[in-house]
Amino acid sequence: MSLTDLLLRPLRAASAKPLITHYDDAVGSRVELSVATVTNWAAKTANWLVEEHDVEPGTPVSVRLPAHWQTAGILLGAWWCGAHITDEDPVVTFVAPGETGAGVVAAVSLDPMGRDLGGSTDGVTDFVGEARMFGDDYFGSTVEGSTPALMGSTVDEVLATARRIGAEYGAGARILCTREWAMPDGLLAALVAPLAVGGSVVQVSNADPARLDAHRAAERTTVDLVA
Numbered sequence: 001m002s003l004t005d006l007l008l009r010p011l012r013a014a015s016a017k018p019l020i021t022h023y024d025d026a027v028g029s030r031v032e033l034s035v036a037t038v039t040n041w042a043a044k045t046a047n048w049l050v051e052e053h054d055v056e057p058g059t060p061v062s063v064r065l066p067a068h069w070q071t072a073g074i075l076l077g078a079w080w081c082g083a084h085i086t087d088e089d090p091v092v093t094f095v096a097p098g099e100t101g102a103g104v105v106a107a108v109s110l111d112p113m114g115r116d117l118g119g120s121t122d123g124v125t126d127f128v129g130e131a132r133m134f135g136d137d138y139f140g141s142t143v144e145g146s147t148p149a150l151m152g153s154t155v156d157e158v159l160a161t162a163r164r165i166g167a168e169y170g171a172g173a174r175i176l177c178t179r180e181w182a183m184p185d186g187l188l189a190a191l192v193a194p195l196a197v198g199g200s201v202v203q204v205s206n207a208d209p210a211r212l213d214a215h216r217a218a219e220r221t222t223v224d225l226v227a
Contacts, residue, residue: 002143003155004042004080007195011035019200021219022069022112026206029112033069038076040136045077047134048127053092053104057082057147062090062101067181067203070108070128072191082143085150085183094127151184159196162188166197169223173199176221178207190225 011019015036022031033041049055061083065071074094078085093101094108097117106127109117116129145156153161165188169175175194181187194201202219204212212226 001145001155002080002082002140003149003158003192004046004076005143006155006159007192008035008039008042008076010198011195012039015039017200019195020069020072021200021202023202023204023215024112024206025204025208025211027112031069031112033073038069038073041070041073041131042076042080043136043138044131044134045074046080046138046140048131049078049083049092050081050140051134052130055081055083055091057141057143058084060084060086060088060090062087062093062103063183064093064095064099064101065108066096066110067177067179067190067205068110069203070110070114071181072201074108074127075187075191077138079149079155080138081140082147084148086148086152100124150187153184158184158188158192162192162196165189165193166199169194169197169199171197171199173197173223174202174219174221175199175223175225176202176204176212176216176219177225178204178212179225179227 016034018032019035019038020033061078090103092104094106095101097107106125109128117126120126146154149155149158177190
């Protein structure tokens, strides 16, 4: 079973539950995605990777993106089809607009409302524009626990580490995070571990320290990962 199946399957019984909430204090935006919406974005990503780029279990894929709800959907989608998140010889590299990388370069808009970049240009794929055309469900092949998933660690190893970290947060923890998702440790702590214990994430980009107490109160967070 893929890492994404292992993380999301227990949560899908409460599909309307908030899973990823993203603030950008610099622009004053807030976007909340339910379990169902995150699952749909992950499925679109997995289908795009498989159908357009022949990604299969163990295929290297690079995700060079900031902490963001779109990043969460891309990571979960990549893991769903068994991709190995690594910077070593990636078939596809996900980047912020204006950046480049190895293999197929997929630029991600990082728009708060999920708008695309207006089309692919100069050999750079407009990921959001393409991926939204793919299916909201993913029915891929089985991913073994021994498949590499994150920087050389296998699916089983990533899940075990995430559960160990998540146990310190507590079941159902709601995490307030202002840190970047540095790989692998930052990503495990801020995204994978909360999901592994049935929790959720409130990610604050460009955090204004004066607004953090308001975010905590509004979102009823239980654990801080504050830079």
